[in-house]
Amino acid sequence: MVKSIFGAMALGAMATASLAPVATAQTPAGKPTIVLVHGAFADSSSWNGVVRLLERDGYTVVAAANPLRSVSGDARSVGDVVASISGPVVLVGHSYGGSVISAAAEGKPNVKALVYVAAFAPDVGETAGGLSGKFPGSTLKPALAPPVPLSGGGNDLYIQQSRFHDQFAADVPEAQAKLMAAGQRPIADKALGEAATEAAWKHLPTWFIYGDQDKNIPPQALAFMAERAHSRQTVVVKGGSHVVMVSHPEAVAALIEKAVGGKP
Template sequence: MKKLSQFARAFCAIGVLGLQLAAPARATPPDRPTIVLVHGAFAESASWNDVARDLRARSFPVIAVANPLRGVKSDAAYVGAVVASVPGPVVLVGHSYGGSVISAAAEGRPNVKALVYVAAFAPEVGESAVDLSGKFPGSTLGPTLAPPVALPDGGKDLYIQQPLFGRQFAADVAPRVSGPMAVAQRPVTEAALGEPAPAAAWKHLPSWFVYGDADRNIPPAALSFMAERAKAVRTVVVKGASHVVMVSRPGPVARLIAEAAEAKAPRD
């Protein structure tokens, strides 16, 4: 009986410890917007892992969407459906081509309170990613692309050649990380990069921009031009950062997203 009593006490203690470990460290404050992260071409949702970890530590709910990368309108409709499923306010964050997607996905979505462009396109209505990347010199993406993959519907999928991926896309990322990124890269259709933007939500939503000054996919001059045109609330230029600034420098990216999420006053 004594052994049974000791066992019962020990079992109860373990149970209490388990409940303590299972309980969340911090409950999400009710006014915290959900951060919806949208990756771009040649990336995937896992490219947001470190940024998402930082934001979750700040008690923000986070969703990293698997962007289809099939076309601006269709991708925006998909992301818009995710946004519509979220109760409460949303901050939409786009990387690279994902910027074109969030610019359209936010249109007509009253729960989107802010946009954050991470080395991303912010096109005017009618502009495409190809238009904007060619507006200023500096992009070296073209020669690094592999031969297009012909699709059953007549379209073409684009990839970066794996041996050139690190230097082109993620020059400031350790090879042990950029190597698997090259293998897991998600292709974008050729048509998506040339598709005119159907909407430009940055015209009426407060927007934040962050990019690296060593970006080889989108010329930094083009990124600066788009940030100025959008009258960005704040623009952060990360010295020496590549196109995947959210992978190589997640801290400044997460801090800017948190700033956008916590901003109270709308842009004038």
């Protein structure tokens, strides 16, 4: 395997989300609840455009809170959200959130499908950092700000605000990207270096969407993971950045609805 772009620094996991009132969510008859898990350097608001479209079409949507501390811990957190929902669930992960949903779905019989949005789908033993370095193209490492030391050990990672637009969200209006940069959620460096212990995509149907101009996860890596997971449908957004759910919410929502129906 090609040396990880993160070098010796084990970059953390990519995922976060919103503090939604999960237990009180009521899913319309016949429709699953859509659980969205965002990635590192983003927050729950990155799903706003997708949420609006899904709710317009009658779905109950929850943006699950993702701590961005470790794959195993984050998966337990998201798994608790899933377990609190009566009825079927479609799990959707962005970026590092893909690592989280791949683990969180295990042992949750109500999860019916997985949707990966510019997201990692690691096999057992693989890390997000290792998958990013498997193919050339990521420019994340030099775009990171100096690590923020944590009192309990390890570091939090941020993208430099001055480089956020170009690195993370190049197809988003600059003013919007500036707000995203200021509100970005950091990830603990150990999360991106934590090996997966579960790979739910091996037994659940999957769908993938990503941009061909992604600078965080190389498009070749995303294509490799989609093919390996036997994706029912893979959508490649021309000119799309790492945050296709922000810049192309219609395409992302449409693919999620296909996953709901189990259609390619």
